[in-house]
Amino acid sequence: MAEIIDGKAIAQLVRQKLAEQVEVLKTKSIVPGLTVIIVGDDPASQIYVRNKERAAQKVGIAHQTIRLAADVTEASLLTIIKKLNQDDQVDAILVQSPLPNHLNEQLVQETISPEKDVDGFNPINIGKLYANRHEYYPVANTPKGVMTLLMAHHVPLRGKLAVVVGRSILVGKPMLSLLEAANASVALLHRYTPDDLRRSLLKQADIVIVGTGIPGLVVGDDLKSGATVIDVGINRLSDGQLVGDVDFASAQAVAGAITPVPGGVGPMTIATLLQTTVELAAQHHQIELADKWQII
Numbered sequence: 001m002a003e004i005i006d007g008k009a010i011a012q013l014v015r016q017k018l019a020e021q022v023e024v025l026k027t028k029s030i031v032p033g034l035t036v037i038i039v040g041d042d043p044a045s046q047i048y049v050r051n052k053e054r055a056a057q058k059v060g061i062a063h064q065t066i067r068l069a070a071d072v073t074e075a076s077l078l079t080i081i082k083k084l085n086q087d088d089q090v091d092a093i094l095v096q097s098p099l100p101n102h103l104n105e106q107l108v109q110e111t112i113s114p115e116k117d118v119d120g121f122n123p124i125n126i127g128k129l130y131a132n133r134h135e136y137y138p139v140a141n142t143p144k145g146v147m148t149l150l151m152a153h154h155v156p157l158r159g160k161l162a163v164v165v166g167r168s169i170l171v172g173k174p175m176l177s178l179l180e181a182a183n184a185s186v187a188l189l190h191r192y193t194p195d196d197l198r199r200s201l202l203k204q205a206d207i208v209i210v211g212t213g214i215p216g217l218v219v220g221d222d223l224k225s226g227a228t229v230i231d232v233g234i235n236r237l238s239d240g241q242l243v244g245d246v247d248f249a250s251a252q253a254v255a256g257a258i259t260p261v262p263g264g265v266g267p268m269t270i271a272t273l274l275q276t277t278v279e280l281a282a283q284h285h286q287i288e289l290a291d292k293w294q295i296i
């Protein structure tokens with residue numbers, strides 16, 4: 001039976017470490033500031049934003065949520081972002097995704113200053129990640145949190161085969177860059193990957209990371225014995241049950257270590273968002289944080 005990678009527990013450790021770092025910053029009169037913008041009343045987004053508020057307050061981050069009506073114009077949203085870009089109290093800006101259809105999400109992300117882009121979605125930061133640049137820049141928090149989980153469990157990456165299933169800008173693409181930077185060989189699979197190739201790559205993979213939004217896409221029979229399996233999917237079934245993209249029961253019998261859903265990657269996304277906020281605040285005040293990447 002696979003070891004469970006407990007994202008909830010590791011997120012808690014990250015938050016403890018952050019609370020200590022925030023205390024140190026406060027002795028220098030620096031209070032990290034996070035502003036979250038939410039447009040409309042999507043119930044899941046409302047919950048995530050409230051959880052972010054609560055988590056930020058607990059570690060001592062100055063947090064503000066800007067709630068906008070679903071029919072806000074793009075011009076007003078961009079004006080608000082540009083004001084926040086100029087506000088010295090604000091170190092980190094996040095626009096909750098998804099946005100209503102009439103708003104151009106790419107334009108919105110591009111308008112957030114790269115220096116305050118806590119999601120790491122601005123093309124400047126995506127480019128730096130892809131280029132494996134050495135200076136500090138924000139990286140998308142879900143894949144960054146996955147790297148923390150792998151490090152916390154001492155999962156070897158150098159020279160290993162990592163297979164990433166799903167090529168979203170939120171998960172798959174940044175995951176590819178982060179794993180490659182850690183010297184893994186990486187294969188990125190998607191809907192057009194032929195079945196036999198998909199099967200063959202998954203069977204050889206030391207690390208499997210799945211983020212597609214398709215419940216049960218990867219099953220135990222797909223995996224190599226002892227593989228580390230990270231399930232980034234969060235799917236609500238018609239009976240209300242929350243499941244990932246990996247069939248947990250069958251995968252657990254084959255894998256060496258596996259994340260559950262809920263309680264795996266999800267809690268890490270929010271803890272890592274706070275981590276990136278603190279890093280950005282330190283960066284804005286030219287302060288070196290210990291353990292920048294290796295937070296725990």
Ligand SMILES: Nc1nc2c(c(=O)[nH]1)N[C@@H](CN(C=O)c1ccc(C(=O)N[C@@H](CCC(=O)O)C(=O)O)cc1)CN2
Pocket residue numbers: 048094095096097098119141142234242261262263264265266267268269270
């Ligand atoms: N601008 C952004 N928008 C969105 C992001 C993001 O990183 N930046 N990610 C997701 C939503 N999200 C945070 O925003 C998020 C989703 C899920 C969880 C989480 O803790 N999930 C729990 C289960 C929660 C439940 O019961 O529904 C878990 O997996 O254990 C945290 C954050 C899309 N939008």
Ligand SMILES: [Mg+2]
Pocket residue numbers: 030031032033088089090091281
């Ligand atoms: Mg400040």
